[in-house]
Amino acid sequence: MKTATETIQAIHWLDDKLVILDQTKLPHKEVFVELHTTGQVWEAIKQLKVRGAPAIGIVGAYGFYLGIKNAVETDIESFIKHSQGVCDFLNSSRPTAVNLSWSLNRLMNVVRTHQGGDVGERKQQVLEEAINIHQQDRETCKSIGENGGSLFKESTRVLTHCNTGGLATGEFGTALSCITHAHQKGFVENVWVDETRPLLQGARLTTWELQKAGVPHSLIVDSAAGFLMKQGKVDMVIVGADRITKNGDTANKIGTYTLSVLARENNIPFYVAAPRSTIDMDLENGGQIEIELRGEAEVTAFNDNPSSPEGTRAFNPAFDITPHQNISAIITEKGIVYPDYEKNFSEIFGT
């Protein structure tokens, strides 16, 4: 039995530049890229060089600092206006993930309300807050893993979707953090990894992380998940989230809704693992979440290899909404939240 466990850190702040592991090149190449400007950060998010809601929140925070550190404005009002422009621009890179706007709001609060100090000092305070966001995410993911790990019993066969590991966060991950924590206790018999079309985050990234962590796993096509559940080969499903509304409805990678229906049909617990920052208490329910539609070429080809005849049209929603009724519990850094979510979110987070 392998016990060596390697955790993944894909985001690094080095003095005045951001260095990230380019996820589009994985698993075949481990390439780090330097980002020096807000525009480069926007592109990196758009092109999925960095992906995963918490990771986008962290990279977005550094991207915000890169956009304000050289601002020429010297009076606070003009500086706030400049900062708001940077914030709006970055927010447009991925509409579904809430962690990005949550990070940017934290930084805009520093810009707007930090007591005392001139523009130069506020710039420094923004950087400190970005580093805080990064560091807090790592601690948060560790706590999520400890909390979620407690749901496993011996010989658990768990199914997961997309990538929710260190790559998707500051370190450890969300759903994958639960799995690696359970593995450290010897409780994971097998992880069924959905390949997660169209961008194959499961095949490319989750397998790569599980290999490094020494956790036993098998790759499946997304549409084999139902068969495995029906055959009694899945004890639980754990996924991450891009945005959770007040009532517990959850936006996550396309295919998550389907897994939740299959899990309920087969009496298998279905868990969502996510930090507080993914929960958007301003939205009542999933119907209010904007679903990002992505390019057709992601479906008609893979890695620039066309799979369909020239001229084929495709429809490519990147996310779907899992209704709260299908979710057994939501695993957060503060503990495991059971329904009624609205009531229990308020209790646990005091919101």
Added chain:
Amino acid sequence: MKTATETIQAIHWLDDKLVILDQTKLPHKEVFVELHTTGQVWEAIKQLKVRGAPAIGIVGAYGFYLGIKNAVETDIESFIKHSQGVCDFLNSSRPTAVNLSWSLNRLMNVVRTHQGGDVGERKQQVLEEAINIHQQDRETCKSIGENGGSLFKESTRVLTHCNTGGLATGEFGTALSCITHAHQKGFVENVWVDETRPLLQGARLTTWELQKAGVPHSLIVDSAAGFLMKQGKVDMVIVGADRITKNGDTANKIGTYTLSVLARENNIPFYVAAPRSTIDMDLENGGQIEIELRGEAEVTAFNDNPSSPEGTRAFNPAFDITPHQNISAIITEKGIVYPDYEKNFSEIFGT
């Protein structure tokens, strides 16, 4: 509006050889290959150069003839023994599709019981029967299309999985025959085509056939089907079948079970289209169907492009079982069969 409709015929018998369109090369290349021996036919089925339960039945029939036409045996008993060997060998190429063994049984009946004639004459009768099977399949698929087409209303948005068109049969197809017949009446607003991992029969083959037939369609990843159903964008689901048991349980391409659960959850009719030869009245229920497990490389790569790290293990069931409770009706050449399937199969087919 396009009205030109091209039907696909992928199997041709030319005097003493079989010529098939190599489906593994589609959609980028239309390559016909000649098959001269039973061994070549076995390989073509195994490698999915020909696929689709009815098409395998037809090609298997010709493959049987290729295996007996030069048999040196002159007495009937030895000839029957030789023929049985050919039959068993071909049957081993794909265990799930029942049409293959149905075809081979028809030919073995000719070998065994045809009145009069010496071995030479029986060989000739086997060829005639193989040509009959081929021709009957084309007529059968036309009738399935007419029967299934009657289920469509104006502006129907239909979702389908895998490939069930002319390529999978002698001509027209099963589920796709229903869709093209409905299209000729102007009733198809859009076909949602599941790409159908791992081998992408939807992306490669169904889009190709629908393009030729001028039917409007959009390609989706398999796990987007649930999202579309939940959003009210799917009016019906039609799929084919590889084997249907006495009670209506249906083995079909991996992912079909999932679609049936999603359709029921969202109150969408779920139809199976298949010829009588797909119905195996010897099996009581789906639990008795052998599910073919295929190679891991189909999952760990996409279009021969590795998608996961070296050493990744995969699990690759080619089919799953849809319980009869999830099937609204089964469309056959004799008419549309509603539950109770066992009773109604007997009534319509007199078995």
